[in-house]
Amino acid sequence: MARGKLLVIFLMLAIICPVMTSCFDAKEVDDMGFVIALGLDKGKTNALRMTLQIAKPMAGDNGGGGGKDDGLPYAQFSVEAPSIYSGLNMINTSASKQISLTHIKVVVFSSELAREGLGPYLHAMVRGREFRPNMPIVVARNTAEEYLESVDPKLVVNATKYYELVYQSYKYTGLIPKVEFHDFYLSSESLCKNPVAILGNTAKFQSVDEFDLKDSTYLEHGRSSPFEGDFYAGDIPALGGSRSENIGLAVFDGDRMVGELDGTNTTFHLLCTGDFVHSYWNVPDPLSEGHYVLLDIKQSRKPRHHVEIVEGKPVIHLTFNLEGDLLSVQSTIDYEAGDNSMILESAVESYIIDQLLQYLDKTVNEFQSDICGFGTHARGLFTTWAEWEAYQWKSKYKDATFTVDVNFKVRRPGLILRSKSSVTSESGSDTQ
Amino acid sequence: MKKKTVFGNWEAGAIISNLICAKVFLDSPRLAVETAGTAAWIFTIYIAILAIIGFTVIQRLYKPYEGKDLLDIAELAAGNIGRVFVGLVIILCLGWSTTAYMRLFSENMKLISLTTSPLSFVELFYMVCLVVGAYLGMEALSRLHAFAVIIIAAGFLLIMLGVVNYIDLGNLLPILGNGAEKIFIKGASKVSAFFEILVLFLLAPFLKKYQNFRATGYWSLGLSAVFLLISSFVFSSVFPYPSSLERTIPIFHIARLIKLGRFFQRVESLFLFIWAASSLLYISVTFYFILFTFQKTFQLDYYKPLIIPFAIIIMSVSFIPSDFTEIIGYEVNLFRNWAWIVAFVMPVLLLILARLRKKKPAR
Amino acid sequence: MDIKKRIKNLLFFHEPQMEKPFILKEDSSSDGRDNSDIEKNKEGSRKKKNEDLLLLKKLEKIKLTDKKEGSDKEEKPDISKQLSENKRVIEERFSIPLNGDLIIRKFDITVKDSVIAAFLIFFDGLVDTKVINDDILQPLMLLSNLDIKSDGENILNYIRSHILPHNQLKEARTHQEVIDEVYFGGCGLYIDGLDTAFTADVKEFPGRSVERPNNELVIRGPQEGFTESLRSNTGLIRKRLMDQKLITENIIIGRRSRTPCSIMYVKDIANDSLVAEVRRRLKSIEVDHIMDTGELEQFIEDDPSLPTPQVMATERPDRVCSMLTEGRVAIVMHGSPFVLVVPVTSNDIMYSAEDQYLRFPYSNLLRIIRILALLMSLLLPAIFLAITNYHHEMIPTDLLLAILSAREKVPFPSVVEVFLMEISFELIREAGIRIPGPIGPTLGIIGALILGQAAVEANIVSPILIIVVAVTGLGSFAIPNFSAGFAFRILRFGFIILSAISGFLGITVGLVLMGLWMVNAKSFGVPFVSPVAPRTSGGFSDAVLKSPVWKQEKRPDYMNAKKGRKQPHISRRWINRDVDSNKSDSEDNNG
Known part of the structure; x- marks a missing residue:
């Protein structure tokens, strides 16, 4: 046993000695x-x-460096x-x-x-x-x-x-x-x-x-x-x-x-693509022309993509679930509750659908490029890779048609529960 | 002659699982994708099932030979010639996997971190571990496995968990990938991924009881199937099919993606720990079994004098292939296509022969 | 040529000599090493005495002493009936009159009208003179005149049973027995006409009283530590571990020093072959003098080259007791405030006595912190070096730039920097121990000021490295076992070199090699890394993390104790109202 150990030590030394002479890849940070x-x-x-x-x-701390x-x-x-x-x-x-x-x-x-x-x-x-x-x-x-x-x-x-x-x-x-x-x-x-x-x-x-x-x-x-x-x-x-x-x-x-x-x-x-987190949006006020409703829009669920191939052409169905907080209502219309909120929600939905279709239209007609990755969802329609490869999604994308569904819900009205118009000297006397 | 080392299921299971799973860190996920395309995970399950079926057959036949390893059985089946022949085959196969893995791991290490170090320098580290491991013997190796493998497995799972954001199940579609024929018929020979189960047949005397042998076999096959499955599943779902074929070291590419906020980025070097540990253990164990088989084949009293010569031979052989792709070619196209014959067919044949021989004199 | 021979020796194969290593087996009876049949015979009587003592201890708090058995039983009785002959032998053996502190007191005893000459020997300074006066000299010289109704023909019996009221009186047949006793603070009494001498234990060593342990501090738990006296140490253990089967075997180590030692174990828990092995190793030690358990440890450990200690040295009686109950064996040595416990595993050196006294979430927190401390103490400088030299991409960019700007003016490569700081830190640590008490506090100032502040100011080291080294130092202090701390301090340098050579790959190779080294080691037949490697069943209740006290039902499996179970499956019987409290008694002892 002792000899074995000696041998091991000898071997290790023999190996480590040449090794010690060079640290090939060591590079100092500086x-x-x-x-x-x-x-x-x-x-x-x-x-x-x-x-x-x-x-x-x-x-x-010496203030040097820093250019x-x-x-x-x-x-x-x-x-x-x-x-x-x-x-x-x-x-x-x-x-x-x-x-x-x-x-x-x-x-x-x-x-x-x-x-x-x-x-x-x-x-x-x-x-x-x-x-x-x-x-x-x-x-x-x-x-x-x-x-x-x-x-x-x-x-x-x-x-x-x-x-x-x-x-x-x-x-x-x-x-x-x-x-x-x-x-x-x-x-x-x-x-x-x-x-x-x-x-x-x-x-x-x-x-x-x-x-x-x-x-x-x-x-x-x-x-x-x-x-x-x-x-x-x-x-x-x-x-x-x-x-x-x-x-x-x-x-x-x-x-x-x-x-x-x-x-x-x-x-x-x-x-x-589902990467949206939240942002502030201006949406045209459905009840008051020229005014905007400012919303903080979030994605409450990842979008659902459903792709079908009808007569060799892709038909893409999209469902979005969004929610938003009211940030500001310029028209001071009471959008917080009741019918008004429904009106606002449907207005936002149709606004989003409108804009979305414009965007999708651009990708299809102007660029003919599937940048949203709808193709990833189309793959499931094929059983083997060879079939999928043969379909040539990228060239078929220009024929794609879309249907879009948006569910939008105003969740929180912010810190103000009821919008009230500001009272100027004239209007103030009217209401009193 | 020597006090018999005996160890438990846990240690043996850890050894076999690590042997089978070490290839996860090399190219096993990519191989699965190469064979099956997007259906790599189905393919992995398939070959795991094949391996388990194969083991079930062998294990049944093994029952009367409790505590005997493959060489003993070869001797029973065909006498001294059989033993020498089987021993040489095993030495060749284990020798190949040791050299190939040593070269591949060192090459990969050079790719990942030690880019300008000479290959021999990197291999020296493997050599030291291999020699020390062989000197201390199976007992020390098995005990080291008992806890090192847990750490390796935990680290591996952490990596897999770290890229959970990047997993896109859409990448697993089309569901059948390269087609059923390629997966189930042509892919069947890839059951050689479980070639290392051969070591279990050499481990049998260490395990003593047949029940232990059987339990260890199933457990380690099951566990390694799970890990292979996880790796191929994650790899093929993170990297979409055709691009995934480009990746030299799949798990390394997965580890590179891990990003937890601004602070934890590019922790792939930490992955180097478990990666190197797994490969070091793999190589030490296979090397020990080369010596063990050699000793037993030629009925030597001691194996320790063989350590240094064998280590030098292994290291020299690992330098022979001129480049990385060449050795991958041998490993993937040659060895991993035919190793199943040694791991599964040979034991079955030997066991059947041994049974026949045994019955004859009885009549 | 010697060197030539050695190289030849190295390169050529030699038939290895088969050694039979000691392995702790489940079945202790089959172990053929247990050859001391005499010992076994002796055990019976010793046990009885122990039981008596235990009874005594419970009745009245007398000074606890174990009978000091003559270990040299083969020696022939050599005490002569002639008092003058005995005196001559004693004077010769003690080198009288050169030896100044040996007192020989000659006197006469009057027994039943006859006057018998006698003399008493003891060392001045080792004995309690008051006890000698009151309990030995006074009765012999004065009270022997009293008329005692007894027809004892035998003076020996008569003196023993009637005259000497001293509580620990033994008869000695050989001079050696007497001398051993005298050296251990007894006194010897020779009486004319008897070929037997009396020895009485009257020891009162100069020494510390029981104090708080200095090194193994706890907040919650007993605050007593061992002292330098054998009997007070065994007493401290007995005081705590009130178990009838607790055995204290005596053994003498050192051919010249004849230092008394005790092997302690619980007879029906500790594995017999383990006790026999401890006994065998202790008895086989051939050395002139032995001073401390620190030396003894080196004589009995399995692998002297292993960095970590393979024997636990503790100064806490409660620690020893709890380990005895697990089936381990303790070795107490006269003159050492550290008691050795064998076997130990890697877990034991990471635990503190407090772990058992704290509620389990608290002690688990401590354990996790200690494992972190160990890893830091072992690997932190190496990892720092590997990252800054090899794996730049790992560092967050902000931190990288901070390191970069800190290192910008440092002239050394970072390896040198790390070595410089590590060595200075070891210097501070060593100097802190050696420095005379009164100027101790200044050292802290010097260390902190010069190394911390000035080195950075002078751009000799980068500030971030000071943090690394400081955290490493803290880590090594958090390791509860003093010797283990050393181990990791030494290994740390190895890891630094490895990581300087090849970064993480080097560290991994180092870890694998260290792992192989550790798992290959054994401490008194117990694999050093058990219960982790090899994994033993049920050993996990106290392996890395601790389960609650009431769940620690089994003794560690690797101890192969005679009784595996510490407590029944349901130890908190109050939990189940229906359980008859007598019913599960039988479960208690099924090992």
Whole structure:
């Protein structure tokens, strides 16, 4: 036994000695430069123009770090390269630290690149173990470089937090889609689903004087003035904060971008996929023209999709269960109870159906791209994969017809139980 | 000669379950998807049932041979030649799975975390465990399994639970995947996924009683079927069919998805713990049984002097295949298609032969 | 050449020598090792004495003492009838007159008109002189004149039964017996014309009185600790464990020191082969002097290379008692305030005495915290190193940037940093124990100030590492067993090296190797990691988490105790109103 042990120890020493001489993969944290955002554009001189934001060490208590020089918590590099990894090499010629992609928080593609197809880049990102599967994908309407440059996180100290939070805003605005690289990639390869990406852009307005509505989509939605969602990214008349704007979605067919949707349609996209959480909606007042009822709409149950194939064409039936809280009633009509509430609910239902059909119509006719993933529900109609493959859902989607059912219920009236009109000096004397 | 080591059902069950389930961390979910498409889970249930039927037959035949392992039975059936032949077959099969798994696990380890380390460096870690495990023998190995396997199983279930958000049951449709023929006829040979049940037939003397042998067999087959099922179910429901074929290490890709708020992201490295532990145990056990079989086949008194030479042979052989895909090719297309003959057909034949031989002199 | 030979020795195969390791088996009668038949015969009489003592103890609180059996029974009686001869032998053996503290008191006894010369020997300082005066000298010298109605021809009997009122009087046939007794605080009485000497226990050692235990503190529970005196220690155990079958066997260890030790066990619970094995190991020790159970532990443990202790050393009598009731064996040694209990398992070294006294949710909380503490103490620096060197993607980005900026100005690689801090921490710990009392508090200041503050200010280490090392240190203090704490402190360095080599893979390999090492170990025939590995039936009631006291029905299976059951299935009989309280009595003792 003692000899056995000696032998084991001897062996272990013999093995460990050469091992001790090198720690092959050990890389100190401070020897690495962590990229937090990656932008890809079409290059002038080469296939790609890469923009990298590399985090600087955080501002410590000594006030250093944090980018005293230019006030930014990151350093931005741009390079033109044939591929992502060769770009990294090229940047490493000037950056002091080895660049690591393990902490990328967002990847931005320019729409120009996206329209040509993202396949090669997506594959590279899946194959490399460094990219996170849950980072969001953004399509910048101009260039990714410009978009990333315009990100100036005013509200948070560190940029990573900004990136982590800003793309989560679909949970409370409903104006951008929920996009994770994982889903994006799978959808781009899928037979039954097409991917979407967040639409982003640099705000085009520099001052209040420049504000205009010429790019707003409110007319398209049949409104007299734009709602919060009736814009594409970059067109919102707003100032302050970061100059990058994220609203709307980029529609893809496979790995190729085919179009854009504005914020309002994005909300309905979220509703269809079931990723909608809650957001504030303006709904035209059914009883008082020109006024709006402001609702906080939630999804009380995930939507139900029922797909049939009638004469080779898909017929999709959708059921939505929504609920809402009254936030404000501009007309001061008493919508809290009784018949009025029924009127409001049915008005909201028909409003939603109307808007939804508009949205679905766009996906079918304009883009012919099943971005809601109805195909995933159609698969159940086939017994084997070969049959399903033969059906070619993506090409049949353009013939799809929809029926939509919405159940809406006002659950809570907010802190006011009875709406009362405000009393001015004239009306006050009338009622008394 | 030596004091017989005896251990309970729990330990034996843990060993066999880990042996069968270690492949979950390699490519078993992907293989299931490759064979059956979206119906990977049906396929897994199917081969599990096949394996259990196979075991039932063997277990019935085993009854009179309580406490005898396959080599003893081979000797009963065909004398010394039989024993040597069966021993060599077992050594070859176990040797292959040890080398293949050592190479595959090391390669995967390189893919996942130690990207720039040389392969030999990674394999050295496996070597150390393998040698130490063999030195300390079956008793220590079985006891280690008794609690390590629980931890591995718990970690595995945690990973599966972590991706519950990503599970889309729609991905399991169309329900029959690649079609019934492919699943039930062509897929039948994939019952070799349960090849490691062979080790149970070598474990028989450690278990002593026939009841223990039977219980261990059913329990470990059942448990590993459950784990294989969970893995293929989760994998094929998280990754839709054609894309799922791309994934080199299915469970690793699943683990990458885990995200609990902003803080817990990319915990796949934690998964490395259970992954490495499972593979280390697998390799140590199969290596021990290579030695055990060799010792018994050639009726040696000691196996310990064999440890170092065998370890060196195994390590050298594992370097022979030139690349990752080559070894996967051998493993998947060759070994996992034909191993069922060794694991299920050979014992049945031996048992029947042994019975016939036994009856003859009686008459 | 020696080295050549050794290498050759290593590489070439040699027939291993078959050792038969001791394994605790269920059936103790079949164990052939139990060869001491004499011991068995002795047990009968000893038991009787113990029972008598127990009765006595309950009646009146006299000083508890066990009869010190002459362990060298093979020695021939060598006491001469000639007093002068005896005196000469004694003087020779004690090196009189070189030895200054041995008192030889010569006197005469008057018995029935005859005057008999006698002498008394004892060590000054080990005995209670008042007892000698009142109970031995006074009766012998004065009261022997009283007319006692007895026709005892035998002076020996006469003296024993009539004259000496001392409560612990023994007859000795050999000088060695007398000498052993004298060294253990007795006095020897030689009487002319008798070939038997009397020994009387009059010991009063200088030493501590019973105090609170210093190292194993509890909040809820008894507050007594062992002292350095054998008899007060066995007394403390007996005081608590009022069991008629509690046996205290005496044994002497040390060829020269002849240190008295006691093996304690409950006779009808403890496995016989276990007791025999303990006895065998203790008896086989050949050593000149032995000072403390710390040394004894190293003489009897199974595997000296295993990092964790394989013998429990405790200073709490209640702990010893509860372990005795489970069928374990305790070894008490004169001069050591730590009592050894064997066998132990890995669970025992993670438990504190308090666990049993607290309600089970509380003690389970403590246990979970202790397991966490163990993991931290073992793995935290290694995991920190692995994450920061190999698995960057795991760290939340914010934290990563914090670590990054903290490390930006640190010149060392993080491995060196970790080693630096770990070693300084061990330094503080060691210095804290060795430092003279009055300047102790300054050490804390130095440690905290210099290492914590200044090192960070000087950019020698990063602040986050200080947190890691501090938490690790706290973790190692939360491990209740002192020796086990050492084990994990040593292993921690191994894990640091492994994780520096290859990150999580190294740690996993380390864990597997450590696991193999641990499960292979045995403590007095009991697998060290039982009841987890090998899993034993029903051992889980107190394995990792604790079930309520009334549910701990069985003794640990791995102990193979003679009686498996501690309490019947329903121990809280009041719960069921219909149960006849006499009915389930029979269930109590079916092991």
